[in-house]
Amino acid sequence: MITGVILAGGLNRRMSGRIKALLPVQGQPLFLRQLKEMSSICKQVIVVTNEPEVLRPHLSTVSNINVQCITDQYVQKGPLSGIQAASLIASEQHMWIVGCDMPFISAEAAKAMAMLCQEANLDAVIPVLDGRVHPLHGIYSRIVGSEAEVLLKQKQFRLMGLLDHIDWKAVENDFFERKNIPIHFATNVNTPEEYEQMLANLS
Structure with missing residues (x-):
């Protein structure tokens, strides 16, 4: 099995301050849509947020899945701090890590990448689609959390910088x-604008 991780710690500046995790998509907050997809392959999902009091009330609608809301130890340092925090409590060897602004996450894609990650004994498997690296919606061994912490202590906060220090494969x-x-x-x-375009494509 895989531990699912939703990174929801951003400041939402480009979304005009709206909390991206709570954006409505087909009648439900975006992060609950993600939880539903993750629950098909994850017994544990970790939501990393600096506003747990905002997200927790919505979790009352979720059943049959262990969902934990936690906060960053390194506050407002980007996705790297979310990965570090989640790795400390992940119950499974591998983590499926996504951003809270991704409405179409795929359990099938995650499962295929996790199988490759385990079989090849890699630290991570990352999608590279149309030539673009997508470090979110990647599969990571939870041991990468220690490498993330090293970088955070060195005040190196780029998620792409983590890939320079781990053994990963592009798919x-x-x-x-x-x-x-x-x-x-x-x-x-x-x-x-991207949110409205996404909704228009769904209709």
Whole structure:
């Protein structure tokens, strides 16, 4: 099994201050949509947020899954701090890490990447779609948390910088196409315009 991790610690500046995790998508907050998808392969999901009091009330609608809301130890230092915090309590060897602004995350994609990560004994498996690296929606061994902490202590906060220090493999479009997995799972919404466009494409 895999521990699911939703990183929801950002300041939402580009979304005009709206909390991206709570953006409505087909009648439910975005992060609950993610929890539903994660629950098909994850017994534990960790939501890393600096506003747990805002997100926790919505968790009363979730059943049959162990969801924990935690805060960063290194506050407002980006996704790297979320990975570090989640790794400390992850119950499984591998973590499926996504951003809270990704409405189409795919359990099938995560499962395929986790299998590769385990079989090849890698630290991470990361999608590289149309030539672009997507470190979120990646599969990471929980041991990368210690490397993330080293970087945080050195005041190196770039998530891409973590990849320079771990053993990871890229999986490209053809990996998912062979498994009939649509590659829109890495889509994220950073701005009100992207959010409205995403909703229009759903209708």
